Amino acid sequence: MASQTPARRPNESLRNDxxxxxxxxxxxxxxxxxxxxxxxxxxxxxxxxxxxxxxEWLKADGWTISREQLRSxxxxxxxxxAREIPKRSGGVRxxxxxxxxxxxxxxxxxxxxxxxxxxxxxxxxxxxxxxxxAHDAIRQAKRYIDEGRSWVVDIDLERFFDRxxxxxxxxRVARRVQDSRMLRLIRSYLEAGVLRDGVKLGREDGTxxxxxxxxxxxxxMLDDLDRFLEKRGxxxxxxxxxxxxxxxxxxxxxxxxxxMVRFIASELxxxxxxxxxxxxxxxxRKFLGYSFHGGSKVRIASESIERLRRSVRELTxxxxxxxxxxxxxxxxxxxxxxxxxxxxxxxxxVLRDLDSWIRRRVRLCIWKSWKRGATRARKLRSFGxxxxxxxxxxxxxRGPWFAAGMPLLxxxxxxxxxxxxxxxxxxxRWRALNITC
Numbered sequence: 001m002a003s004q005t006p007a008r009r010p011n012e013s014l015r016n017d018x019x020x021x022x023x024x025x026x027x028x029x030x031x032x033x034x035x036x037x038x039x040x041x042x043x044x045x046x047x048x049x050x051x052x053x054x055x056e057w058l059k060a061d062g063w064t065i066s067r068e069q070l071r072s073x074x075x076x077x078x079x080x081x082a083r084e085i086p087k088r089s090g091g092v093r094x095x096x097x098x099x100x101x102x103x104x105x106x107x108x109x110x111x112x113x114x115x116x117x118x119x120x121x122x123x124x125x126x127x128x129x130x131x132x133x134a135h136d137a138i139r140q141a142k143r144y145i146d147e148g149r150s151w152v153v154d155i156d157l158e159r160f161f162d163r164x165x166x167x168x169x170x171x172r173v174a175r176r177v178q179d180s181r182m183l184r185l186i187r188s189y190l191e192a193g194v195l196r197d198g199v200k201l202g203r204e205d206g207t208x209x210x211x212x213x214x215x216x217x218x219x220x221m222l223d224d225l226d227r228f229l230e231k232r233g234x235x236x237x238x239x240x241x242x243x244x245x246x247x248x249x250x251x252x253x254x255x256x257x258x259x260m261v262r263f264i265a266s267e268l269x270x271x272x273x274x275x276x277x278x279x280x281x282x283x284x285r286k287f288l289g290y291s292f293h294g295g296s297k298v299r300i301a302s303e304s305i306e307r308l309r310r311s312v313r314e315l316t317x318x319x320x321x322x323x324x325x326x327x328x329x330x331x332x333x334x335x336x337x338x339x340x341x342x343x344x345x346x347x348x349x350v351l352r353d354l355d356s357w358i359r360r361r362v363r364l365c366i367w368k369s370w371k372r373g374a375t376r377a378r379k380l381r382s383f384g385x386x387x388x389x390x391x392x393x394x395x396x397x398r399g400p401w402f403a404a405g406m407p408l409l410x411x412x413x414x415x416x417x418x419x420x421x422x423x424x425x426x427x428x429r430w431r432a433l434n435i436t437c
Contacts, residue, residue: 021181023112024105025067033107034058037100037212045099046081046195054100066101073181077102077189080208082196094162096194096208106189106213109182113216116176121219122226127240128215134288137237138298138344141244144235145282145296149246151253154285155260156276160241161214162206164221165269166190169207172220189213215240221268228263237287244287253279290344299347308338308354316361318368327365328422331358339426343433351427362423363413364404383412 023029037051044050049057058066069075080096098106118129126137170187177183189211193202207214218240229236229245234256236245245260247253257279261272278285283292286301293299315331322330335358345351370376376394385393385408393408403409419425 020112020116020177020179021070021185024108024182025070029111030063030104030108033104033111036107037103040103042100042103043081043083043097045097045102046078047099047101049100051100054104058101058104062101066105070105070185071181073184075185075188077105077192079193079195079200080210082194083210094208095210098192098208098211102189102192103212105185106211109185110212110216113177113182113213117216117220120176121223122230122238124230124236125219125223125226125238127238127242128219134239134341135344137239137288138290141237141246141282141287142292142296142298144237144246145292147235149235149248150281150295151247151250151279152282152285152287153245153247153253153256153260154278154280154287155243155245155257155264156273157241157243157264158271158273160270161209161218163270164207164218165205168269169217169221172224173217186213186217190217224267225260225264228267229260232259239288242288244282244285246282250279289342293347297346298344300342300345300350304342305350305354309357311338312358312361316365318365324366324369325422328362328418331362332422332424335424335426336429339429340433343430345430348427348430351430355425355427358426359410359415359418359423360401360404362418363409364400366413367400367403367409380409380412383417385412 034055038055041051044053054062066075078099080098080102083095083097085095114130121129124140126132126134126140166187169190170183173186174183177186190207191203193200194208195201207217222238222241222243225243226236226238234245234247236243238244245253245256247256257277261274264270264272282296283294285291286303289301289304291299291301311334312331315327315334339351367376370379373394377390380390380393381387389408393403393406393412396403396406415425
């Protein structure tokens with residue numbers, strides 16, 4: 001079978017003449033890398049050294065020794081520490097946590113490799129690239145739908161980060177990297193292995209998620225897919241291993257799906273998860289936590305809203321014995337970050353409904369904290385309710401959720417009062433973000 005690897009873009013050379021390895025080790029580059037590692041924080045690797053402890057070790061000749069080992073080719077990255085985190089779609093995803101020293105070296109590598117690769121990546125690639133974001137991908141997807149491309153080929157790569165072929169990846173890296181020391185160091189990180197339950201396991205395929213270098217390597221691996229789609233004139237958005245292609249008909253989508261599955265299997269040696277991939281209407285699929293409504297109107301995907309609800313329930317559980325001020329601080333911090341990401345939403349009524357539900361959850365939490373009937377009556381009076389109103393609220397025979405939804409309790413624990421205690425409004429936050437954008 002003839003290779004389907006797309007031709008290079010204009011003016012793209014296969015090799016570079018820069019001594020990347022020495023550029024990586026330059027003091028200015030390493031200092032900048034350390035600032036980024038420190039700012040990202042993160043846990044210790046298998047050596048147990050925290051960021052602060054690693055800094056002290058680096059100052060006490062640790063970096064001098066490591067730098068000489070790197071130059072002599074004797075440096076060996078340590079295995080990553082395995083850590084499982086829940087996936088948004090269910091199940092778990094395994095992260096590999098490198099040591100702080102290895103994170104520093106990977107970050108220094110990333111800073112010299114990114115300018116070499118990024119200018120040649122597709123304009124339709126948005127993930128983990130300078131001055132690009134998930135929001136840019138969503139805005140572009142909206143434009144495609146506005147053009148009449150009302151069908152989407154939604155491709156899900158099966159365990160992408162676990163299945164990447166080291167040989168195929170290194171072949172693609174070597175298209176632009178001439179420095180043999182840099183190539184050996186990249187491969188050594190790919191093959192460093194993982195420490196799971198005290199046992200070191202080798203790694204013949206895959207690039208562990210968790211290191212600074214992994215996102216760039218993923219983009220390098222999938223750049224051939226971008227070129228394949230560009231060569232055929234397709235309109236698409238790719239963010240890391242999430243790829244959506246926008247077409248004008250279901251029939252066209254079927255053809256694109258078949259071609260992509262064949263290319264991904266034959267040229268990248270990867271698999272498409274056919275149970276999670278589909279040709280469908282954009283408003284029936286989700287992309288980066290978003291979906292669409294009424295054509296191209298951007299909305300928050302229902303799965304993202306359900307994850308918000310789960311997080312709010314967890315933060316407002318009474319068994320978490322923290323005071324109200326601390327609880328509202330944690331809750332508002334989460335809501336502020338969530339709304340910052342989902343600020344592109346064009347369905348504010350959903351946010352108003354969520355605000356109402358969140359306030360009811362907070363009132364439920366406060367109601368339960370009062371526990372006894374006498375306490376509830378005293379607290380309600382302190383909020384200005386009449387004796388008759390107090391009897392109606394404190395004396396009802398229904399459950400706490402019913403009490404949390406009673407208008408009289410909402411009058412006592414008003415929206416304004418909750419705001420004064422520190423609870424933010426999603427709708428107000430969304431409006432403020434969109435005024436300033």
